[in-house]
Each structure stands twice: as structure tokens, then as C-alpha cells.
Amino acid sequence: MNQPRGSQRPRTKKRLRKRKVNENPQADMSLVEHLQELRTRVIIALFAIAIGTVIGFIWYQVSIPGIPSLGDILRGPYCRISPELRADLTRDGECRLIATAPFEMFMLRLKVGALAGIVFSSPVWLWQIWAFVAPGMMKNERRVSVAFISVAVLLFVLGALIAYWVIAFGLELFLGLGRDVQITALSGALYFKFLLTSLIIFGISFEVPLFVVALNMFGLLHYEAVKGKRRFVIMTLFVIAAVITPGQDIVGMTVLGGSLSLLVEMAFQFMRWNDKRRKIERPAWLDVDDEQASALEPDHDVFSGPSGAVGASGDIRSSGPIEALSSLYEPSETTRPAPIQQPAPIDQRSNFDDVI
Template sequence: MALKEHLKEARNRLFKSAIALVLGTVVGFFIYNPVLVALSQPIQEIGERTGRTAELNFDGVGSPFDLMIQISVFLGIVVSSPVWLYQLWAFVTPGLRQKERRTALGFIAAAVPLFLAGIYLAWLILPNAVLVLTDFTPEGFANIITVTVYITFLLRLMLAFGIAFLLPVVLFGLNMVGLVTGKQVLKAWRITVFLVCLFAAMAAPGADAMSMFYLAAPMLLLFFIAIGLCLLNDRRRDRRTASRDADLEANADKASSIDGL
């Protein structure tokens, strides 16, 4: 394709992605109230469990509207993720071989549910995380929290979980393009386990070790599955390379025999 056609194709893909994002944001507007109520539930439980005053506060006239836009756009990105990820894949597809296209489509098929699973897991541990963090409040003080700060913290936490669940897919992608091998990744399993547990401890604080376990266990499982896939891909690549070398050697011997005649 000529450069002009590539630009036209990119414009069409971006336009479709933008439409999906807008429609997803509209859906976000409709479910904004129940989502906000669910996100604020942990703050309400603080008062019920500890008897301490805890409430969310808007600090500006336009803050409620800004918060609605922020949550709706975030929900729109999540809802429309299959569409804009597919549009990205479809734009890259013309430059790939048939086998590479199937691999790229496999990345999309794995990335979307993993990203959503990470967000859902963060949603499940949010009440425990909020309760532990607010337990550091000294006796006699209240938790009057700015709602925009609170919601931004929750959305970032969910985004961190979603991205963390995508790391095994990225790792396998790096192996597919030959940047890392399965053996190289396997050698670093100790430091990887330590870093995963450290990330889980910081991103998912809880009253006990269960909150960390809920994040670390699936991440480690996905990591070792990715290592297994990398090792299998390395073995397949080695067999293909050995077969190609054998064919080249056979052709070279045949050419030498013909020259000798």
C-alpha cells in the first residue's frame, strides 16, 4: 500500500475506535450511578465497622460533573477495549504473514479477557484495601475524603491490576519476535517471584496476607504459563531452524555432486 492509502486506513481505524469509545462512554453514563455507589461502598463500611466518621466530599461546583466524565470515559475504554484492540490488529494485519496474523489475533484474544480479569480482581479486593489504608487514621480524627482523589486512586489501582495481568502476554510476544528465550526468562524466576510478591503487597494491601495472595497467585500462574509457552515456542523454532539447515546442507551436497560430474 502507498503512504496515502496507509494514512487513509489509519484514519478509518481511528474513526471506528473513536466511535466505539464514544458509544462505550455513553454506556458509562447510564451505569455511572450504580458504579459510583459500588465504588463508594467501602467508605460507608468504615463507619459501620469502626464507628469513625467517614464520608466523601466534593470540593468544587463542577467536581460532580468532572467525576461523571472521568468515570464514564474509563468505563468507555473498558467496554470498547475489544473494538479498539481489534482495529489495531486489523491495521497491522496487512503487513503480516498468514501465520503471524493468527498469532497477533491470539494476542488480542488473550489480552482482552486478561485485562478485564485484572480489573475485576481489583474490584473484589477494593473494600479490604480501603479499610486497611484508612485504619491508620488516629483516634479522634475523621476521614473526610475528596471524592475525586478517592476515585482516581481506585481507577489507578484497577488499571494497575489490568496492566499487571497483561505482562505474561507481553512476555510471550517478546519471545515470539526473538528478543528473549524461555530459558532466559526461566533463569530469572526467583527475582520475578520476589518482584510479583512485592508488587502485590503494595498494590493490594489487606488486613491479612489474603489480599496479596489474590493478586500474586494468578500473576505467578500466568507467568509460569507464559514460560511454558516460550519454551515450547523455542523448541518449535529450533526444530524449524534445524530442518532448514538440513535442507541447505542437502542442497549443497547435491550441488557439489553435480559439479563433480
């Protein structure tokens, strides 16, 4: 029958199957095709970073209407300290850093521009990584990954902002210790190295609570295991903050240690809620003294068999004769071997006569 014009033909199973396969084009890709796709995505990410580096290199010295230049933003903590604590090397009284090498200003501008380019192009290269990895994940794994990446970015930015705010107080404190004897003239290379290192260390340190939450969600760490160890955890965090803080200034290490303690406590509260939601109770072996052995739980008795658990009470009855086995060793009439018959005597003389 001729179908009316404008009507759609029914889709066969073959067409539906083909459409389902096309929704995930990476399902049937070979290893070479995966490597080619990875190469393409890496090239796109590097190209985006290069464009971001050019923008950061230009923005380092050129200000956008309503937005100061990148160099002015980065030297902000140094310019916020009192003018009496820094050397005035210009006649106009403007806050500036010094350069001690011929190509120091160019290389510093290039490094800062490259770092800014990585930040600017982060949506592009993060998307390339996600597009390459996501097809191999389940639907729930994708949701968890998106949530973790979003929280990780927010925590890193929060740590960098706190470091940017704290650096000015640390410089104010330490540059004012010997103001009667000397004046400080910071070079651009040393100052920017100290500033960028502080931003990165604070940002990475703020990822520690997210790592604790991940261990809890994977079932490797529970709230009851860390419930009574808060003092030890806080002391460890302050010790780590004192070691990794650039310059080891007391202001930076105190703020970093306090911030990490607060964030880790928030992570502990999340662990408490998550364990309660999963109905995970405190195991009995945590309450046992170190010199005392923990008792086996009834539902975890590995020695129980078909006849009952080891040590079960009951009368011991004597076993009867094993007839089946005894019958194997007592031969019957049918299996008894026949007696060996002696051969008849040979008449040697009669046989000799026959031979002759």
C-alpha cells in the same frame, strides 16, 4: 457457436486476476489513500468512543433493571467496609462520598463516563485498528495476533477484577488503624482516582507473563536461561508490586506480587513446553564458570579452510621451486632487448663541401 441461455461464460485469466486483486483492495493503494483510510478509521473510532461516553455518563447515576448504576458499582469496595469506619454524613445511613469543590461531581461523572465509553466502544476501535493493520500481515501472523490480543484482554480484565476485590480489604485494614481518634470521610475525587488507578495498574501488570511468552516465541528468551533464577524473579516481582501499588497497602502489594508470581510461573512452563517442542537444548556456555573460557564447538569452527582446521596434525613438507614465478623474472631470447648500436662517424669535411 451460440451458447445456450443460462450457461455461464468461462472466466478468462484477466477476470480471475481482477477478482484476486479486489480481494485485497489495500494492495495497490497509494500513501495518500492509506492516510485517508487511516483518517476515516480514526473518525469512526472517536465517534464510537463519544457514544460510549454518553452511555457511561447516563449510566453513572441511572440504574438499568437488574443492573445497579455505575456509581454504585464503583463505590462498592468503600461501602463494603464496616459502617463504624466511615463517616455518616446522611440521616438515612446510606453510604456516600463527599464533594469538596463546586464542579467536582460533574467532572468526576464525566471522567468516569469517558473511561466507561472507552471500554464500551473497545470492540469498534479494536476492529478499526485490526482492519487497518491486518492486510499487511501473513496468515500465520494474523492467527498469532488474534490469540495474543484475546489473551491480553482476558488478563487485563482478570487483573481489574482482582483489584476491585482487594481494595475493600485494604481500606478495611488502614481505615481501622486510628478508629479511636478519627473517622474517615473520603471525597469522591480521591476515592475514584485511587480505585481507577488500582484497576489500571493491576490490569497492565497482568500483561507481564504475556510479554515473557512473546520473547520466547520470538527466540529471544529460553527456559534454560531462567530455569535457576526463580527466586530472583519472584523477589523482583514483589518489589515491583510494592512500588506500583497505589497507596502501598500491604494487602494489595501482596496479592499483586503473588498473582504475578503465579502467572510468570505459568509462562515459564509454557516456555519449557515450547522449547521442548522446538528441541532447543541448554547451551554449553551456561554451565561454564565465570572465570573459565568456553570451548569452541566442532561444528562452529570458523577457522577451518580448504586445507583443514588450524592446528591440525600432519607432516610439514617442503614446497618445491616456484617455476611459474621464476620464469617471470628471467627474460627469454624473445623478450631480451636488442643491443644499442653506435652511430657511424660523421665526415665533417665532406659534408661541408657538399653544402658549399
